[in-house]
Amino acid sequence: MSGITPEHYFVLSAILFVIGAFGVIARKNLIIILMSLELMLNAGNLAFIAFSRVHGNMTGHIFMIMSITVAAAEVAVGLALVVAVYSHKDSLDVDILRMLKG
Amino acid sequence: METVLFYLFAALAVAGALLVIVHKNPVSSAVSLVLTLFATAVLFVLLSAHFAAAIQILVYAGAIMVLFLFTVMFLNLKPGALDFDSKNMAFKGSLLLAGLFFVGYFAILAYGMAFPGGSTAALPEGFGTVEGVGMMLFTDYLLPFELTSVLILAAIIGVVAIAKRRES
Numbered sequence: 001m002s003g004i005t006p007e008h009y010f011v012l013s014a015i016l017f018v019i020g021a022f023g024v025i026a027r028k029n030l031i032i033i034l035m036s037l038e039l040m041l042n043a044g045n046l047a048f049i050a051f052s053r054v055h056g057n058m059t060g061h062i063f064m065i066m067s068i069t070v071a072a073a074e075v076a077v078g079l080a081l082v083v084a085v086y087s088h089k090d091s092l093d094v095d096i097l098r099m100l101k102g
Numbered sequence: 103m104e105t106v107l108f109y110l111f112a113a114l115a116v117a118g119a120l121l122v123i124v125h126k127n128p129v130s131s132a133v134s135l136v137l138t139l140f141a142t143a144v145l146f147v148l149l150s151a152h153f154a155a156a157i158q159i160l161v162y163a164g165a166i167m168v169l170f171l172f173t174v175m176f177l178n179l180k181p182g183a184l185d186f187d188s189k190n191m192a193f194k195g196s197l198l199l200a201g202l203f204f205v206g207y208f209a210i211l212a213y214g215m216a217f218p219g220g221s222t223a224a225l226p227e228g229f230g231t232v233e234g235v236g237m238m239l240f241t242d243y244l245l246p247f248e249l250t251s252v253l254i255l256a257a258i259i260g261v262v263a264i265a266k267r268r269e270s
Contacts, residue, residue: 003105012112018204023123025196031128053149061235062243069250073257079173080265
C-alpha cells in the first residue's frame with residue numbers, strides 16, 4: 001500500500017455511507033430509497049474489505065459475502081413491496097403511505 | 103500507480119453515488135448505481151480481494167441492478183410519481199443529520215490516525231482468492247453459509263406472498 005493508507009478507504013466508505021443515508025432520508029421515491037439503502041450496504045462492504053486487508057484476515061470477505069446475500073434478499077422483498085404499493089396507491093411517494101391499515 | 107487508481111475510482115464511486123440521489127428518473131439512478139458498484143469492485147481489487155470483486159460485479163451489478171431496472175420498467179411510472187423537493191424542512195434536516203454523522207465518524211477516524219496502531223499486516227497465502235475464501239467459507243463458516251440459504255428461501259416465499267395479485 002504505497003501512499004494509500006487504510007484510512008483513505010475508511011473515509012471513502014464513510015462518504016458513500018453518508019450519501020446513501022442522505023438519500024434514504026431526503027428522497028420521497030420508494031425505489032430511490034431502496035437504491036440508497038444499497039449504497040449504504042455497499043459502503044459497509046468496502047469497510048469490511050478494507051479492515052480485512054489491514055489485519056490480513058479473510059473473515060471480512062466472508063462477512064461481505066453474507067452482507068451481499070442479505071442485500072439481494074432485501075432488494076427482492078423491497079421491490080415486491082414497491083410493486084404491491086404501486087398497484088394499491090398508484091404512487092411511490094412515501095408520504096402517502098401513512099396508514100398501517102390501508 | 104495505486105494512488106492514481108484509488109483516487110480515480112474513489113471519485114467515480116462518489117460521483118455515481120451523488121448521481122443516484124439527485125436524478126429524477128429512477129432508470130438514470132440505477133445506471134449511476136452500477137457505476138458506483140463497478141468503481142467499488144475496482145477498489146476491492148486494489149485491496150487484493152479478487153473474489154469479492156468478482157462477486158460484487160456478478161451479484162450487485164448483475165442480479166440486483168437487473169431487478170431494479172425490471173421493476174422500474176414493469177411499473178411504468180407516471181411523471182407525477184417522481185419528485186425532488188429541495189425546499190422543505192425535511193431536506194435541510196436530513197442534510198444536517200448526514201453532515202453531523204460524517205463529522206462524527208471523521209472525528210473518530212482522526213483520533214485513530216493520531217495514535218497509529220501499526221502498519222498493514224502481511225498477507226497470508228491465497229488471500230482473497232476463490233481458494234482462500236472458499237476454504238474459510240466451507241470450514242469455519244459452514245453453518246452461517248447454510249443458514250443464508252434458509253434466509254433466501256424465506257425471501258422467495260415472502261416475495262411470492264407479497265407480490266401475488268389478490269382477488270378482491
